[in-house]
Amino acid sequence: MLELFEMFRMEQRFFMFGLISTFILGCCIGSFLNVCIWRVPRGMSVVSPPSHCPNCDHQIRAWENIPILSWIFLNGKCSSCKKPISARYILVELMFGFIYTLIYMTVILKNLPPSALLFYGIFSAILICSAFTDCELGIIPDEFTYLGIAVGLILSPLCPSFWHTASRPAALLLCVGSIVVGGGLLAGCSLLGKWIFKREALGWGDVKLVAAAGAMLGLPGALFMVIAGSLSGLLGFPVLRLAVRKYRHRKTMKFGPFLAFGGMAWIFFSDRILHWFEVLRGSLLG
Numbered sequence: 001m002l003e004l005f006e007m008f009r010m011e012q013r014f015f016m017f018g019l020i021s022t023f024i025l026g027c028c029i030g031s032f033l034n035v036c037i038w039r040v041p042r043g044m045s046v047v048s049p050p051s052h053c054p055n056c057d058h059q060i061r062a063w064e065n066i067p068i069l070s071w072i073f074l075n076g077k078c079s080s081c082k083k084p085i086s087a088r089y090i091l092v093e094l095m096f097g098f099i100y101t102l103i104y105m106t107v108i109l110k111n112l113p114p115s116a117l118l119f120y121g122i123f124s125a126i127l128i129c130s131a132f133t134d135c136e137l138g139i140i141p142d143e144f145t146y147l148g149i150a151v152g153l154i155l156s157p158l159c160p161s162f163w164h165t166a167s168r169p170a171a172l173l174l175c176v177g178s179i180v181v182g183g184g185l186l187a188g189c190s191l192l193g194k195w196i197f198k199r200e201a202l203g204w205g206d207v208k209l210v211a212a213a214g215a216m217l218g219l220p221g222a223l224f225m226v227i228a229g230s231l232s233g234l235l236g237f238p239v240l241r242l243a244v245r246k247y248r249h250r251k252t253m254k255f256g257p258f259l260a261f262g263g264m265a266w267i268f269f270s271d272r273i274l275h276w277f278e279v280l281r282g283s284l285l286g
């Protein structure tokens, strides 16, 4: 009995260690994603030159680059020219710390295959980067979406258990099918929207992001992302227009952040969502 208790305590300590290290790792990845959000849509390299202040060109020193802490110590200002550093930096770092911790907990507590850590970890990074570039510049760079599609195609045959199969070719086939059907459906919607409204109603960046969701979450995940993204957009956009002055006169909404919301909801609640779907289907079919 005592041994069992000790084992439980060991496992608990192991779990806590995992939580703390995932949070720190998530914050560090968030710091790198900030670089991607700024540089990728501007066609700049993410590795060189080293980080510098966009206002005075002051090169960021190692101690100014510690996730979360540096932003607080610097009081949110450049150490050289004192120009405010966007709150987005600390927000993305914190957000990522929490997202990675939640993904770790989801995989452990729901007994998912360890490969889910890779699929969910990488795709959530792509979702957040896409949401921020879409908000700030109105684009979702191909670098993000093609990366998602490529990683899905490479990982799927290596980790077939993520696709609930033991066969590598079957996993690859499922991945390809999800990309084609998910991306194809949204491409159809985009073309239909353009034909009806005589202007681009749904950007190709959104279409490619859904194709990437097919590769990284599977077809049900990609479809849920579109449905939840559309519903949250329909509800959220009028609220945003009322609440945020910047959006007051906006006529069109950016779909990327709402798609990201739908994708994250699937990552954390897919089992609940599938359960509700079964209940709904059962009650509709009597």
Ligand SMILES: [Zn+2]
Binding pocket: 053, 054, 055, 056, 057, 058, 078, 079, 080, 081, 082, 083
């Ligand atoms: Zn500066």
